[in-house]
Amino acid sequence: MKEVSMPLEGLAGTEEQNAILEQFRAQLVEQDLIHDGDTIGTDDFTLQRFLRARNFDLNASVAMWTKCQEWRKTFPERREVFDYWPMWFHKTDKDGRPVSIQHYGAVNIPELYKHITPERFWWYIITMADSIPREIIPAASRAAGRQVDGTFLIVDLKGYSLGQFWQMKDIARAAFQVSQDYYPEMSAKFYIINAPWTFTTIWSFVKLWLAPRTIEKIDILGADYQAVLLKHIDAENLPAFYGGKCDCLEVGGCKWSMPMREGR
Template identity: 50%
Template sequence: MANPTQQDTLHKFRQQLFEDGILQDGDTIGTDDETLLRFLHARSFDIALSKKMFADCQHWRKTVQGVGIDRIYSQTDPFDYPERETVFKFWPMWFHKTDKQGRPINVQILGKMDLSKLYKVCTPKRHWETVLANAECLPREVLPAASRVAGRHIGTTLVIVDLKGFSLSQFWQAKSIARDSFQMSQDFYPETMGELVIINAPSSFTIIWNVIKPWLARDTAQKVSIYGKDYQKALLDLVDAESLPASLGGKCTCKDLGGCEFSGAGPWLDGRKGWGPRSKARLEEANSEVMLSGAAKL
């Protein structure tokens, strides 16, 4: 919650954004206080710097991939698109339930990353579009749903990155897209990562971290915790066992939804396209798909 001084800055910031035509009612970036405060926080409540950041973001939203983020999002449902199973198999990054603070959990299993296999089925351009759609669904659907269930504003995520089996060769293969992803998140979705927990960090992680750290804003780097194999207690301090995937030391398997990695389980699915976690009909459909294809295509 903003203090009185910050509230005054917020009022001036909003006024200038509208007066300068940078923000208009109905813009999908959001016109709410929480959205504007994220940009102010990212620039230490300097109105001029925050305004430039916001303007740059609006330009990106209108021009990214030559069509803009709204077009990409309308054409790529992050929870249901044709290449989703393949993308999640070789670029495993998915939302899964919420932590003890009510924050959405984003899981990234980098040891399974294989861009060469992914790009045999999905072009690099198409893959990047799915990354963009996944990023956009956070403020559009995931955070609002988490806020609704928590009964209070939830503005950040808990990110869990599992490096089990992750090699230096995989890192060098994905270095460019990883850097672009970090940059996009910081520039266009600022202050949405509440905490980053890295687990199963290999001995080579020092090399990887020395490359990654300069990509991160100072405040972001301070939100990172790094663990080796003894990470279970740390995760269970943050996430109830019933919400943590069994593969990470929890009890959740999302058995009726084709497994945690494909389920997209969380309050953001409630009422979405006619189904939610408690929709018996949709669960039966998911089970049928698992039997037919080995993975639910949700």
């Protein structure tokens, strides 16, 4: 394979950039550094970010990608984080907002802390929060061709209990506080679905943690939520288990579309 090393400003146009992009992808495939379903991203835009970061120097970009993949493998707890506190991004709503899904009903704090320390898990929470204004919203805005005003958040309480709430309330409260204080207005829409009968008690605590403006954005729904979600999210973008038509078979299911877990 011919090696290319050329500064970005020396490129005559997109033909040269596209040629380097093709070589970059081919070299990553050849070295077994990229695979279908990698949550680091395998699309052209993701690869172009690495190329731009190294001024379209092919060798430097491959080295950067390699180091990134090696770094990601140093976090073996990612799978456990997802297994015991499922959170992921899944496509966009009709206004181009990234859809963020958190399944609180599947949270298991005792099991989570068998695999990761509370301090390290907090690092994951902050990393996810920081990625929204830094990476996720800008990427969604570029895809939409206009500024996207935040995320579309779905909190799924199916199977949620008061016991789970007491286990996670401190970290949930801290996460809400960080989000409101340091990442303001990142959630444009906020739907709580599958709210159990015990949620009245839970909500009496949760609403004390939230700013009035945040509370105004929240809609609380029971099990009959599908029609509401479909008003805002195209069926092709909504997971089938929430009443849509998406199954993300190419990555093993919608839950693996962009989870906070290991890249392979």
